[in-house]
Amino acid sequence: MLKKLQDLDSRIIYLVLLVAISLPMFNPLGLPVSVIEQTRRVYDFIEELEPGSVVVMSMDYSPGAAPEIHPQAIAITKHLFSKNMRVMFMGISQYASQFARDAIKEALTLHEAEYGVDYVDLGFKPGEEATVTAMGRNVHNTFPEDTYGTPVSQIPMMADIQDANDFAMVIAFDSGGSRHYYVGQINSLYGTPIACALNSVNVTNTMPYYASGQVLGILNGVRGAAEYEQMIGSLGTGTTNLDSISFGHLVIIFFIIIGNISYFASGRKPSKREVR
Amino acid sequence: MKVAKLISLVFAIVLILQFFFVSDTINTFGNTITSWNIVIAAFAMGLAAINLIRIHVIRIQLKRENWINSLVLIIVLVSQAGVGLFLGDDSSQYMFFFDGILNPLGATMYALIAFWIASAAFRAFKARTIDSTALLTVGIIVMLGNAPVGEVIWSQFPVLQEWLMNVPAMAAIRALYIGAAIGGIAVGVRVLSGIESGHLGAGE
Numbered sequence: 066m067l068k069k070l071q072d073l074d075s076r077i078i079y080l081v082l083l084v085a086i087s088l089p090m091f092n093p094l095g096l097p098v099s100v101i102e103q104t105r106r107v108y109d110f111i112e113e114l115e116p117g118s119v120v121v122m123s124m125d126y127s128p129g130a131a132p133e134i135h136p137q138a139i140a141i142t143k144h145l146f147s148k149n150m151r152v153m154f155m156g157i158s159q160y161a162s163q164f165a166r167d168a169i170k171e172a173l174t175l176h177e178a179e180y181g182v183d184y185v186d187l188g189f190k191p192g193e194e195a196t197v198t199a200m201g202r203n204v205h206n207t208f209p210e211d212t213y214g215t216p217v218s219q220i221p222m223m224a225d226i227q228d229a230n231d232f233a234m235v236i237a238f239d240s241g242g243s244r245h246y247y248v249g250q251i252n253s254l255y256g257t258p259i260a261c262a263l264n265s266v267n268v269t270n271t272m273p274y275y276a277s278g279q280v281l282g283i284l285n286g287v288r289g290a291a292e293y294e295q296m297i298g299s300l301g302t303g304t305t306n307l308d309s310i311s312f313g314h315l316v317i318i319f320f321i322i323i324g325n326i327s328y329f330a331s332g333r334k335p336s337k338r339e340v341r
Numbered sequence: 342m343k344v345a346k347l348i349s350l351v352f353a354i355v356l357i358l359q360f361f362f363v364s365d366t367i368n369t370f371g372n373t374i375t376s377w378n379i380v381i382a383a384f385a386m387g388l389a390a391i392n393l394i395r396i397h398v399i400r401i402q403l404k405r406e407n408w409i410n411s412l413v414l415i416i417v418l419v420s421q422a423g424v425g426l427f428l429g430d431d432s433s434q435y436m437f438f439f440d441g442i443l444n445p446l447g448a449t450m451y452a453l454i455a456f457w458i459a460s461a462a463f464r465a466f467k468a469r470t471i472d473s474t475a476l477l478t479v480g481i482i483v484m485l486g487n488a489p490v491g492e493v494i495w496s497q498f499p500v501l502q503e504w505l506m507n508v509p510a511m512a513a514i515r516a517l518y519i520g521a522a523i524g525g526i527a528v529g530v531r532v533l534s535g536i537e538s539g540h541l542g543a544g545e
Contacts, residue, residue, distance in 0.1 A: 073463070075460040078456075078459050078460050078463055079456045079459070079460070082455065082456055082459050083456075083510070086455075096489035096490055096493060097462050097489060097492070097493075098489045098492075099492060099499065101477070101499070101503065108396040108455040127447060128443055128445075128447025128448055129446055129448060129451035130451065131444060131446040131447070132390050132448050132451075132452070133427060145350075146343060152346075160439075162430060162431070163430075163439050163440075166431065166436075169438075172442060190379060191379065191382035191383045191386055192378055192379035192382040192383075193382070195375050195378035195379050195382065196377050196379055196382075199372070199375045199376060199379060202368075202372055206372075206376070207379070209350065211432075212431070213431065227395040250422065253415060254360075257457060265487070268506070269511075269514060270508050270514050270517075270518075272506055272507065272510065272514060273511055273514055273515040273518055276507065276511055276515075285487070286487075288487060290487075307488070308489075309454070310487075310488050311488040311489050311490035311491075312488070312490070314484040314485065314488045314490070314491075315488075315490060317458065317459050317484065317519075318481055318485070320459060320462060321463065321466045321477065321480075321481065323463070324462075324463045324466065324467060325466070325467055325468055325477075328467045328468075330471075
């Protein structure tokens with residue numbers, strides 16, 4: 066029977082995984098999550114900022130990565146509004162404004178903030194790294210209007226925001242590659258602190274920036290969102306989804322173990338080609 | 342072609358100089374080039390949409406395989422663009438498309454990967470050799486270190502996971518980045534010197 070497991074129908078695997086991921090959504094376990102240093106550094110940095118500091122939120126993620134990154138955006142927006150920061154939403158992804166509006170809507174349920182005074186949505190501008198470079202040199206020239214068509218020169222909070230020297234920090238919500246642009250064009254030239262809020266698959270290739278100090282902190286997928294929600298004391302979808310991730314991982318590990326048991330039970334010996 | 346290569350060379354030199362030196366003249370010229378880049382990118386998006394429509398209209402006209410999918414694409418593209426242009430991208434109708442269709446579909450496509458990974462892990466993650474056993478072990482440690490249940494099972498899983506991410510994985514990625522950067526510089530020199538002209542639409 067163990068040998069037959071090697072031919073296990075994939076649909077059984079899919080079904081077990083589906084059940085494992087779905088059950089915690091209806092009955093959350095609330096497993097404790099410890100906060101790792103990469104996440105804590107982002108939180109602590111924002112805590113130490115002076116009220117009224119300018120924080121750029123670059124919403125550069127796609128709908129595919131939104132389940133991981135959008136909860137992070139909501140949590141950080143809540144934090145920034147609670148600390149009376151001036152938040153400048155923008156993005157080089159065409160979905161930037163939509164995600165920004167949703168994050169703002171969620172944050173406004175808890176904290177008061179006035180458009181044009183406490184936050185502004187400059188919207189999406191194509192051009193990838195060129196846009197980041199141009200914004201660093203002159204925000205008003207790069208974004209002459211906000212996403213609603215209001216000239217930036219008429220928005221009160223933008224009066225003293227000219228270039229990257231006026232940014233207290235930039236948070237790159239990234240599922241593509243905008244973090245590389247911000248490290249190269251903003252942090253390298255102006256020394257502006259950069260934080261990254263990423264989906265899990267991109268965390269590994271951002272670690273060199275974190276190790277060298279070019280990125281001050283990283284939020285790691287749904288776990289990062291849950292950790293941040295825990296720190297700000299406002300639990301959301303990051304926390305509720307983390308139990309599903311726990312069970313999903315356990316199911317995958319279970320099937321890996323079963324697969325190996327059945328492999329060795331089949332009596333297969335590594336071929337000469339396999340043994341190096 | 343020679344003129345195009347010369348323009349590429351001049352623009353690239355200006356941008357490189359602007360990165361390393363402070364000069365009002367170079368700054369002005371460099372900022373202008375960067376602005377042109379943004380404008381061209383916007384035009385490129387429009388061109389991409391037009392090309393997409395052209396290709397799929399041809400598919401519909403010739404009734405090629407799965408031409409229905411092309412029809413659906415055209416209808417959705419035109420609808421969404423029309424709603425955005427005439428009603429605004431902050432209108433409830435636009436947000437309905439985004440929140441009700443685009444966002445869930447995008448998340449679904451990405452989420453399907455989890456099921457494929459589970460099936461692939463079952464079939465491929467076998468401890469056949471020392472290398473594959475190491476890969477298997479590290480993968481399990483990272484998975485358990487990332488999920489809260491791992492910490493419940495053994496408190497050291499997150500510690501091991503953090504070490505794996507901060508030391509061997511980071512070292513490998515750093516080597517990859519350095520290699521890619523050196524390769525990028527080599528390709529850049531070839532492009533600027535005119536040896537490579539693929540970016541101008543010509544062969545080598």
